[in-house]
Amino acid sequence: MDQSLIGIHATDLWRPVRGQRLPLPMPGGKVAAGFPSPADDYIEKTLDLNELLVKKPAATFFVRAEGESMLGAGIHPNDILVVDRSLEPVAGKVVICALNGALTVKRLEQRAGQWLLAAENPLYADIPVNEGLELVIWGVVTAVIHPL
Amino acid sequence: MTPLLALVDCNNFYVSCERLFRPDLWNRPVAVLSNNDGCIVSRSQEVKDLGIKTGTPVYQIQSLINKHNIQLFSSNYALYADMSSRVMSLLEEFVPSIEVYSIDEAFLDLTGACQEDPVVYGQRLRTTVQRSTGIPVCVGMGPTKTLAKLANFAAKRWSRTGGVLDLSDPARREKLMRIVPVSEVWGIGSRTAGRLNQMGIVTVRDLACQQAERIQARFNIVVARIVLELNGIPCLALEEITPDRQQIICSRSFSRRLTEYRELSEALAEFCSRAAEKLRSQHSVAGHISVFIRTNPFNPDEPQYQRSAGMMLPSATQDTRMIVSEAHRLLKVIFRTGYRYHKCGVQLSHIQPASVPGQRDLFDFTPRGKADSRALMDMMDRINRRFPKGIAVAAAGFDKSWQSKVERLSGRYTTDWRELVRVK
Structure with missing residues (x-):
């Protein structure tokens, strides 16, 4: 049975949104007699990973990577990828695409006018985007969450 | 003006949610089933083209299902509620006044x-x-x-x-x-x-x-x-038009910004009471509850925060007490101080007729018969409005064995870290 945040069995907490704050307080002003430091107003400010990683909550999805075709891009098996569907999939971006009915992560590239789904591992072949290939770009990968 | x-x-909302994470099903007939996997409640175009109507019991169309290899799913409310809240929050970025009419439709005032x-x-x-x-x-x-x-x-x-x-x-x-x-x-x-x-x-x-x-x-x-x-x-x-709902949503934008947990919990209790009343008036019980709070997206100068959380209710209920107390538990999880809240709301889903003897939690000690008395419920509502903490139901076990039949349940792709979709 899943034990979540504060002992509640809310197994389905929803979606990435700003505000799930990590308590990493920034150093405040020194304690002084007399007037309070204006810096004390900022003592509560904490850094928020969601703010860093999730620009568009409604369009952001997390997916889990499998396989080693993107090792060169720093994507290892079991890593979590942050995917923003609202971004333009331009050449050079790492994208999630639906390729022949399966979700795949590759780098979108254009070489000499030819679009490619490029792997980042010499053991894997690049896939030229030709007619007959069932391909839909699903979203753009914006970050990798890789535990060490 | x-x-x-x-x-x-x-479009075909439940099916669209399922298909998003299953590209292999983009061109195949797909249908989503009701509670207990009994009837068809959402159909892809391919299924509609086969002449299968909404509400058809599965056993009646078993041969069609086999013949056309129709992919069936159990209702995945965690997924649908999350996808719904994504859609609605995008719509709210377009215009300030939207009325969420159901899980998959909203009216926008574009005047x-x-x-x-x-x-x-x-x-x-x-x-x-x-x-x-x-x-x-x-x-x-x-x-x-x-x-x-x-x-x-x-x-x-x-x-x-x-x-x-x-x-x-x-x-x-x-x-x-x-x-x-x-x-x-x-x-x-x-x-x-x-x-x-x-x-x-x-x-x-x-x-x-x-x-x-x-x-x-x-x-x-x-x-x-x-x-x-x-x-x-x-x-x-x-x-003024209130058909029996598969989801009941009660939410409101506040005339002034709320900053205190106490204020929000009071408002939420009120919405829960109204939602529970609606539920009782259509003789239904709900199995899933979700709560959302958000700041005003039209005031970019203020720090923005929006969050929602949902959970299955310990047992399907129309009892205001249980709905309020579960809503408050969820609110506690998502509430953060330091924001000026503009809107909050509750959504009840997984709704079924109250006459179906609900699968009860083994450890649910709520005296059901008394609990359903309207007078008691009204009293409850009033108490909960006056006292912010409400009256907590002695929360009982969370044995999930009462849950509906969900043999074809897909992953909770957007609400559970363990069930993320996998990409190669």
Whole structure:
């Protein structure tokens, strides 16, 4: 049975949104007699990973990577990828695409006018985007969450 | 200023949610089943084309399912509720006033909002939602809610519309009304439609041409208002048509910003009470609850925060006490100090008739018989409004064995870290 945040069995907490704050307080002003430091107003400010990683909550999805075709891009098996569907999939971006009915992560590239789904591992072949290939770009990968 | 309302409605919503994470099913027949996997509740176009109707019990169409290899899913409320809240929050970025009518549709007040052609605006709305969430939607527009709903119906049915239709122009309206049967009008049930047909009122246009007074005399004020609305005269408030809902949503924007947990919890208790009342009035129980809070997205100077959380209720219930206390538990999880809250709400789903003896939690000690007494519930509501902490139900076990049959449940792709979709 899943034990979540504060002992509640809310197994389905929803979606990435700003505000799930990590308590990493920034150093405040020194304690002084007399007037309070204006810096004390900022003592509560904490850094928020969601703010860093999730620009568009409604369009952001997390997916889990499998396989080693993107090792060169720093994507290892079991890593979590942050995917923003609202971004333009331009050449050079790492994208999630639906390729022949399966979700795949590759780098979108254009070489000499030819679009490619490029792997980042010499053991894997690049896939030229030709007619007959069932391909839909699903979203753009914006970050990798890789535990060490 | 001429009023302009839009109804944004997700296409085959549950199926669209399932398909988003399963590209292998994009061109295959897919259907989603009701609680206990009993009936079809959402169909892909391929399934509709096979002549399978919503509400059909699975056992009746087993041979079709086998023959066409129809992929079936159990209802995955965690997924649908999350996808719904994504769609709704995108719509709220377009206009400040939206009314979430159900899990997959919302009315938008576009009066004065479109600088361009409304159809172009509608296309932009549609593209944004489809691209950001992967959920296809249709947009119907008109000067009244009934016309916006009619426009949406037409936008869905005729692909030539490109999924967006504006019925502001009376001439265009009339053309459409001639070919749509009166039974398709929002708020006209099958019995009313039958009686109208007997009077020779067959198409929507036939109804629109009636004198409202005459219709009021023969039927009632609700049908009379529909006649006026079809003629572009706004008079139907949203709450006035309340079909039995598969989801009940109670939410409101606050007139002033709330900052304290206590204030929000009071408002939430009120919404829960109303939602529970609605639930009882349609003789239903709910199995899933979700709560959301958000700051005002139209005030970029303020720090923004929005969050929602949902959970299965310990057992399907219509009991205000349980709904309020579970809502408060969820609120505690998502509430953060330091924000000026603009809106909060509760959504009840997984709704089924109360007459079905609910699968009860083994450890649920709530005296069910007494709990359902209306007087007690009303008292509860009042107490909960006065005392912010409410009366907590001695929360019992969370043995999930009572849960509905969900043999074909897909992953909770967006709400559980362990169930993320995998990419190669």
